[in-house]
Amino acid sequence: MEQLFLTILNRAVTAGWLVLLVMVLRVVLKKAPRAAHYGLWAIVAVRLLWPGDLLPRAGVSLVPTTEPISGDVLTAAGTAVSGGLPAVGSPAGAAETAARTGQSLGHIAAVVWLVGMAAMALYLAGSYVRLRVRLRTAVRLEDGVWESEQAPSPFVLGFIRPRIYLPFGLDRGSRDYVLAHERTHIRHRDHWVKPLAFLLLAVYWFNPLLWAAYVLLCRDIELACDERVVRDMTREDRAAYSQALLQCSLNRRRRLVLCPLAFGEVGVRTRVKSVLRYRRPAVWLSAAAVLLCAALAVTFLTEPKTAENAPAEKARTHNNDYVDYFQRIQKKEAQQGRSVDNPVVI
16 A cells, blocks of 8 residues: 555656646646647646556656655655664664654555545535535426526536536526536536546645646636637627626535536636637647647656666567567477477566
């Protein structure tokens, strides 16, 4: 368990630098399509999910190492803790005591990590159950759309069969804009992204940068959805759409926003400004955003070629060549009725 926690800790540290870079690039790409921000966060997710030793190696990688925190840190921590105690017995005994202390600290850290994950999972399940109980009196408006007095603002709930919940009292014009927005979320599978991102956050809950990344991801999802909806609207339609956003946000409750499985409205003020100022991005700006995302993926989803791993790679290549050569000789000797002993693989 301690080794698993150390692996998770190393991935969190490596991804933390990537999150900081993505935060900077979000400002640089402020006028680019918001879908580009989606791509940036996808790179962070892959970095957190994919084992570092399975990533391809490249000379342009910006990742210095997949293990910024070595396993020896536990032994070093144990030495620091036991250093203030009087030495008992031989130096070998003191070293053994320090190692045991380090292992104990690593075990405690791993247990705290597991408790944090369990707490996040309980919060996820509890928030979903509470919201479902509140919506038990919802009334079906049309296929996939429900109205409820417990829905302070429109939102999508559900993973396999998502439902759109609307508050009572929306006029027909505002309802059409709201439904266009929520159906765009469903069409682009945004209602999958937020719960999966929260599960990833539950694993790396101890990293504050990933909490910030989760909040920014939720905002970018909403902004990207708004762009898709208003892309072909006139100025008057965009103003009416913004008015619908404001109307739906007047009685919004914070606890709905914090529910990981309820895809509600966030950052309404920023979204209204973005909708009213929307201009279709230039082709060159969209292309530049794609190239930047590709460059970021190449430099952060690869491992560096270093002098440390070069001899190991060379040895593996040499060993594979030797085995292939022996298999060819073995096949030839078998055809002639003779046998050859298996090679010793180093």
